[in-house]
Amino acid sequence: MLALVSTSDEVLVERARDGDREAFGELVARHQAVAFRVAYVLSRDAAEAEDAAQEGFARAFGAIDRFRPGAPFRPWLLTIVANQARNRARSAGRRRRLTERAALQLTPAAADTPQADPQLRAAIAQLDDRDREVIWLRFFADLSEAETAAALGCRPGTVKSRTSRALDRLRAQLGENAA
Numbered sequence: 001m002l003a004l005v006s007t008s009d010e011v012l013v014e015r016a017r018d019g020d021r022e023a024f025g026e027l028v029a030r031h032q033a034v035a036f037r038v039a040y041v042l043s044r045d046a047a048e049a050e051d052a053a054q055e056g057f058a059r060a061f062g063a064i065d066r067f068r069p070g071a072p073f074r075p076w077l078l079t080i081v082a083n084q085a086r087n088r089a090r091s092a093g094r095r096r097r098l099t100e101r102a103a104l105q106l107t108p109a110a111a112d113t114p115q116a117d118p119q120l121r122a123a124i125a126q127l128d129d130r131d132r133e134v135i136w137l138r139f140f141a142d143l144s145e146a147e148t149a150a151a152l153g154c155r156p157g158t159v160k161s162r163t164s165r166a167l168d169r170l171r172a173q174l175g176e177n178a179a
Helices: 009-017 021-043 046-062 073-091 093-104 118-125 129-140 145-152 156-178
Strands: none
Touching: 009 021, 009 073, 021 046, 021 073, 021 129, 021 145, 046 073, 073 145, 118 129, 118 156, 129 145, 129 156, 145 156
16 A cells, blocks of 8 residues: 655755646645635735735745755745735725625634634724734734744734733723624
C-alpha cells in the first residue's frame, strides 16, 4: 500500500518559483479558504472577498520570485490578500453602508462556529472596524497572533493588545445588551 506524502509549502513554493503552475495551484487550494476568510473580515462582503483573494493569489504568483526562501508562505500570502481586501474596501465606500445593514446576518466565516449566536454577532457588528477585524480574524477565522498581525499589517504585540481591548469592549457591549 502506498502512503500519501503531503508536499510542504516550502517545496511547492520552490517548484512554483521554477515555473510549475500546478505547484502554485496546490498552494492556492491549500490556502484558499483562509485567504477568503481574511478578505471577508476586512471587506465584509463575500463577492469583494472572493475578488480580493483571487487578486491576492494572482499578485502572489507574480511576486513568487521575491518570496524569501525558508519563510512561511501563509503569512506572506495573507498579507498580500489583506492588502488587496483593504484596497478594495477603501474604493467601495458607498457599498459599505449596505453591507453594514447586513452585518447581523450569519457570515460565511462564522457559519461553523458555535459562538455565532445572533446576540454575539450583533454585539460584534457594533464594534469599530479595528476591534471587529481583530475579533473575527483571531476567533472566527482562527488565525494565530502572527497570522493576524500579517493580515492586519501590524506587529504580534499590537494584535495581542488590540484583541484584549476589543474583548473588553465586546464584554461591555454584551453586558449592556443583557441588561
